[in-house]
Amino acid sequence: MSGNLFDGLPEGALEAERINTLCARPGVRIERIVSTGQSSPPGFWYDQPDDEWVTLLSGSAALRFADEDSPRVLKPGDWILIAAHRRHRVDGTDTDVASVWLAVHLNPPD
Template sequence: MMNIFADIPDQLPEEQFTNLCRGQNMRIERIVSHGHTSPTQGWYDQDADEWVIVLSGHARLEFENGGMQELSAGDYINIPTHVRHRVAYTDPDEITVWLAVFYLAVES
């Protein structure tokens, strides 16, 4: 058994990405942030859908279309494939732990 809050370092000079599980069409990743943001020049533009939940802390996502989404513990969002986005803010005073599930959507 593992714990999602285990092995979080006291100092985080860089955001921490840990693959927890990987399958044929999905990947589950833990992300740990502490005041980190995406590079100002770039956007995430992913080849998979991303369902993400903030487990602790606070964050703000910015979307290329101008939208913003505030996230606190328990808040989640689904980001469709190729929706360009970036992390505009994570709390500098508190560790933010995210759980991200990347998957290929099934068409109905």
Template sequence: MSAPRFGSLRDGPSPVAQGSETFTELAHAGGARVERIASRAVRQGEWYEQGWAEFVLLVQGGAILAFADGTSHALSPGDWAHLPAKCRHRVAATAADGETIWLAVHFPPEA
């Protein structure tokens, strides 16, 4: 039997420079992954189009998610988004005054 683990989303590696990100896996089970993402990055011209659904919660900072259909959505601390598999999206902006921290849950791909 494993022992409980504890931590804080505010603790962890920080991106060093504008344009960088750090990813820290916090847990995984049954094909799902939970990770902390610290970002000072913007994905100009790069799209994510993952084969799995993802739930993201913005913990600190701010961000704008852009979608391939031309829409965008601003996120503030406490806001979340559920992105279905194959949803083309990118981070169009992050907080200018510091890092943006996300909690991301990656669901296993559907068969």
């Protein structure tokens, strides 16, 4: 199995983020996420049962954690490890350039 993380990027805005599972094995799931201006709904927080390592490959994004006062602004090359059950949300993504994320979920539930 092989591919290119930048193949098939949208020319314009998507209605919703596009999530593609690239590989899934016991204990790990790797996803490509493409955002074009999306953000988490007001009041919504992710609370995932697994650790998630994520890096931003293109575009920009603002990632907010419930236990922090201000969002973290991410640019290409930035990565972060989000611990299981650490509440977080996406405050916004680039509207001019597709924001391509690579997410690795560690020990995801079956």
